[in-house]
Amino acid sequence: MKRVVNFWSLLGFISVSVFVATEITAGVAAAVWSISGVLHLGTFPTILLGTLIGIPGLYGIIKSTMMAFEAETDPENN
Template structure:
């Protein structure tokens, strides 16, 4: 089937992606801040923890972007 790509579907895709990715980012930052504060990490440990939490967060953001595009441009949804 052919995807429906118009102004409305692109605005919906951008809105959903922005909303969900922003929440993923806030949760990742809060997790790094709280874990590093609780355990008293230094700069190096915070960077390592940020990488450990950030890579799955980036993967989740990518998957959300792909799924939002698929959902918003699906012909059955328009």
């Protein structure tokens, strides 16, 4: 079947993507902040930790955005 792409399905897709991306970003930032604070890390180790935690977070954002697009444009959901 053909995907339903109209204003409302795209608005739903964008809304869900922004919400999930915000939550993942806040979780990653909180994790880096707390681990860095507990271990008293300097600037470079904190940046390295942010990169190590941020890459899986970025993967989660991309994957959830793809899933949101598939769900919002699925003909059975409209």
